[in-house]
Amino acid sequence: METEALALAQEMDFSMWGLFARATLTVKLVMVVLVLASFWAWAIIIQKLIAYRAARAEARRFDAAFWSGEPLDELYASLGPDPAGRAERVFAAGMGEWQRSHTGDGGLIAGVQSRIERSMDVAIARESEELQKGLPLLATVGSTSPFIGLFGTVWGIMHAFIQIAEAGNTNLAVVAPGIAEALLATGLGLLAAIPAVIFYNKLSADADRIVAGYEAFTDEFATILSRQLDG
Structure with a gap:
């Protein structure tokens, strides 16, 4: 009896596909969900790595242009009110408010600096939300996947023990396949x-550093405007 069970176990396919094929429907569904979650997570990871790399490169290019000595009005005119880059959009929000705050006689509406800072803060919040989009889904996959897998294992082991009880054979060669599947x-x-x-x-740390760079630029921009207003 033991020899027959051992021979049967040796003939079984213990590859991942073989284990999946022999699993119960519930365990198969769990495995499919986990594989899809893994692909979903990697899609988010790759997309964010590419997006953050592009955001850092764009910020460096804009920083070089901003400190090149070119007049800010000319820089804003070359970028337009809705530029493509994230750092450029933060700058455009501040410059747009600066230009709207000028009166017809060349004066400035009171409270211009606070309005510019608020406009840039809103732009930063918008870019921060865009940068962090998808990260909560990544956190969900990371926190729930082990429990989903554990549920599949518990269900598979329970089914394996039921089969063992029905067969009346506790030989390891009989028990092992069901446990391996689970x-x-x-x-x-x-x-x-x-x-x-x-x-x-x-x-998350990368997104925080990028946003911190935008916030530091906002402070520098506000300092420049403050000097112009005081002058």
Whole structure:
């Protein structure tokens, strides 16, 4: 009996596809969900890495143009009211309010500096929201995938023990295939969760640094305007 069970176990396919094919419908659904979650997480990760790299490069280019000595009015005129770059849009928000604050006789409406700062803060908040879009989904994948995988494992082990009880055979060669199928769900859960958690922390820090750069530029821009107003 044991020899037959051992021979049967040796003939079984223990590849990931073989384990998936023998799993119950519930465990299969769990595995499919986890694989889709993993692809979803990696799509967000790759998209954000590309977007943040482009945002940093654009900020460096704009910073060089801003401090090149070119008059700010000319720089704003070359960029337009709705430029493509994120740092440029923050600058455009401030310059747009600066130009709207001029009266017909060349004077300035009172409170111009506070309005410019608020306009730039709104633009920064808008860019920050765009930069962080998708990160909550990444956090959700990282926090829930292990539990989804554990649910699949518990369900698979329960089904395996039911089959063992019905067969009346507790030989390891009979028990092992069912346990292996169940544990695959936990493995897939961890495979989805670990990269999601690591890159969520990295991308969140990257987004915070980019936004901090916009905020520092806003302070510098406000200082320049303050000198012009006092002068």
